[in-house]
Amino acid sequence: MDETDKLIALYSHTGERLLELIRTLESGSYTRRRKERILKQIDEILAELTDGAAQSMSELLAESYKAGSQEAASSLIAQGMPENQVNTALEPIIHQQAVQAIMDDTFFRILEATDNMSQDAKLRVEEIVRTATERMLTEGFSRREATKEAVAKMTEQGITGIVAKNGARIPADKYMNGVVQYNLRKAHVTGAENTIVQNGLDLVYVNYVGITCEYCAKYQGRVYSISGADPRFPKLEIRPPYHAHCVHSISAWIEEYQTPDEVERMLAASNRPFTDNRTESNIRRYNEIQRDKARKNETRKQWLRYKAVLPNDTPNLRQFASQKARKTAKYTELQELYRKANATIKAEG
Template sequence: MSPDKLIDYFSFVVQDILSQVSSVDDLQNDANALDLINSILKTLDRLKATVADVIPEQILKEYFGGVDEGTKLLIAAGLEIKKASAMTKDGKVRKEFQSTMHLEAVQNIVEDTMMDLNAAIRTAQKSARASINGVLDAIKKDIANGLIVGDPRKVIQTRVAKSFADNGLTSFVTSDNKRLPLDFYSQTVVRTKMRTANTTGAVNRYLENGVTLVKVDEHQPTCHVCAGYGGKVFCPDGSDKRFPDGPLPPYHPNCRHTVAPFLDDFHTDDEIQAELNKWNNFKPDKDVRSAAQRYAYEHEQAIRRQANAEKKQYANYKMVLGKDAPKTIGAFRRMKRGNTSKFQALQKEYRSIMQTKSTVRIMPHVPGYDKAVFPDAKFEKYILNNAHPEGGPKAEAFDHVLGYNLTNKDELIQNIKDHLPTTKATFKGNNGYGDGYEAIMELTGPNGRTAPVLTAWFKDNEETRLVSAFIIDEKKSNRKRGK
């Protein structure tokens, strides 16, 4: 899953949760309200598992992609070094690039990214719970005060939906108390960290080849922040005190600036002085662009806003309509901008599905179960890893309740495989790249105890693979086989 697909998946999860909220009847019933809260929390737990799968691999690719770009720019600058890709075709880092500098840099960016995204998801979980409970408490007071007469269910549903629309999936609160929704904040984090990985890879490639100065590229149109730093020289490791050590790009989530090596041995004293002069009277908050440059930037941004809005709308349509949606974003744009009869019919179908109270589809089993993929890393690094910050409690539950741990993970995999042919699956939606399914099965562990285990699956055109598994109700686990 690419970074863009992960961003789309965050949007899909948010849409799925809003659909869950709109499809629940009688939230005045405490059991129904609790079921909704638990369903939302589990949906966000699955999102955490997906993040844990995707982020390390993508950070690795972005970082060493930056290393490769750095190699090309060093050669172009006149440095004699061997031209070699940092990664093999099957995604492995070549031995000569497995230095402490590179591996530690990747690990630090991965940890920072995971920390930010997991914190955002935890905040969203708390926010969702607070939104539902807050509305229900307010409704109960209004009923007691006689402000709501008759059946309050419609009022509850309307208020809960509005609460979620306002702040139900808040993932971050800024210093000026702005509430950032989960899909927006995650997009900001993912894009920023990916660009950081790419830039860091290039910079470290320069440093390990003895190049301590870098120059930020210039391009137009650009924003007022980037305009101030474009074309300036930095010394990332601080060894050359003539130049500042940062900040380096990205300067914002959508920043396209890169850094090239600046070899002072290849420049005259006058050229180096000219670079130093650029820092005279530098003010980071000053907009140094001309009126024409500002206009060009705003015009470009307006076009991008329209394109992004259409891209987001297309992703939503594809998530909901699946194969019935246009095959490409280009086809969707042409239909929409022309307001064709096909687009009007598509819009009607989309709205009809979104307004349906229940879109649950039960399948006789997980599609493609007979050739399902069970990634070893999923079990070793998450499902059965007691040390994992998010998966740890689930791993402990598997060990404590059923007796499964890393020493017998193959037995757990086989147990799940044995139950797949006879276990019904719930279709959880299409995110535009594949279908999601859940299958809950009663598993008996090597200790003879039985417990309900939720397994989550993703099916695309290539394969069906397990993405998560965890015990969903330990209270129902205290029974032996046959009792």
């Protein structure tokens, strides 16, 4: 499990911890003091998450920015620029400020997710107590029975990380996975761009990906002028990444190392209308890939949960997916280990 997966697993594991904490109300023997203790535990769990996520993300962003810078420098050399003329020094002020700006935005997202997780978990506790009490008084349920049903209903879904504009509640691990991937790619692109500018260049190329989404299709495969000083090419106003999980980046495009035919081709490609020009077959293939990704993501999310709780017993993702698909004895055994581990966590909570 790489460091990015560990960060996402941290959210998956924290979500499970909060749900298990809420499930401790199942006994029905709750008091005001016990409820306050649970609310305090929610704060403690999320404070630990925030600190861990911020530290991990800061390190990952610095690494991604450096990788983007190194990739840009390598591209300059590959195109023909003499190696001894390529400025690869990460000048402290420019680069540190760039990384910090991305970290500031990321930290805001981390706090936003933490706040939503806190509100969601605490509201579930309050709702369980309210619903159980109401059913005891109006429907004659025992305290234990009413509470158990309320807990089951309130723990069906993962803890909310963000509420979308349409009102959909997105689980914290899914939301933060998008936040992490987007900002790591942004750091990579920013590192590349600043290194390109640092070497006195202005033209950059956004890579072409054959099978891509409608939005990315409008911008990929073009040369842009960073400053807008070269009127032959569009100005780089909208930079990749264009969305979470975007695979687009930029690299230097040095005209003097291009053939006349390539310059003409790129002028035409760069100035085409900003519209989706994908073929019907590419669109169909993209939709097929997205459906397949959705299925694989469910397995990956499950793997992250298992890896967070059973780091030494859970195999790598490929083996896990294979065992799950074939419903092997090892997978069944791992499921039982996971169930017991969560039961232990619940009892200790």
